């Protein structure tokens with residue numbers, strides 16, 4: 001029941017996040033949603049999170065232009081995250097009341113920001129400063145609202161910079177070609193959200209996931225692959241198929257960082273009811 005209520009809340013917040021991601025630095029937030037292709041104003045039944053997209057087969061009802069899979073993905077992911085946070089924290093209300101409410105809202109905001117950052121980074125390979133700094137700040141606040149504190153205040157404070165340090169060095173050494181500075185700021189929030197140990201664990205996992213996903217992308221963008229393919233597919237078809245990646249195609253690291261952060265965060269939240277708030 002808790003999962004259902006929070007899941008639905010997450011779907012609604014997710015569809016709002018889609019609007020924010022789409023219109024950030026592009027248009028004002030106001031105005032009704034319209035099809036990007038034909039400009040037709042969408043009806044309420046076109047805007048039901050996830051379900052409308054699935055029912056319409058990912059196409060506009062009027063002009064049949066395809067609608068980005070980003071919409072249902074962002075909505076679905078937000079729904080899942082909200083359900084998870086709700087299930088982990090709501091049972092604590094019985095004993096801890098207001099403190100739990102504060103942490104719950106803080107966590108829901110962090111979850112929303114993580115999703116928005118991942119989607120925006122995928123679209124534009126850049127992370128908006130105000131989102132990533134808000135995320136880091138809320139993460140730090142969450143650590144100090146856990147009762148009892150999970151570590152001494154000093155280790156809580158240095159967790160962020162410490163987890164960000166490896167990425168900062170990579171960014172510094174490569175002069176920003178291996179790693180964007182946005183990823184460094186993101187890792188700051190990871191450290192504050194998860195603590196030193198789990199933060200470094202999530203960082204490590206991000207490199208593994210990133211490696212597994214990027215390797216085929218890099219391979220298919222290599223000259224060797226293109227020579228092989230050219231033997232079988234006429235080159236002009238290959239170029240127009242739009243399936244090829246060029247060497248320049250930049251794989252953003254932010255989504256991998258966020259994926260691993262969410263994984264580790266979930267693992268911690270699952271065990272949170274056992275040890276957290278234990279001494280109150």
Ligand SMILES: [Zn+2]
Nearest residue numbers: 035038060063
């Ligand atoms: Zn349309």
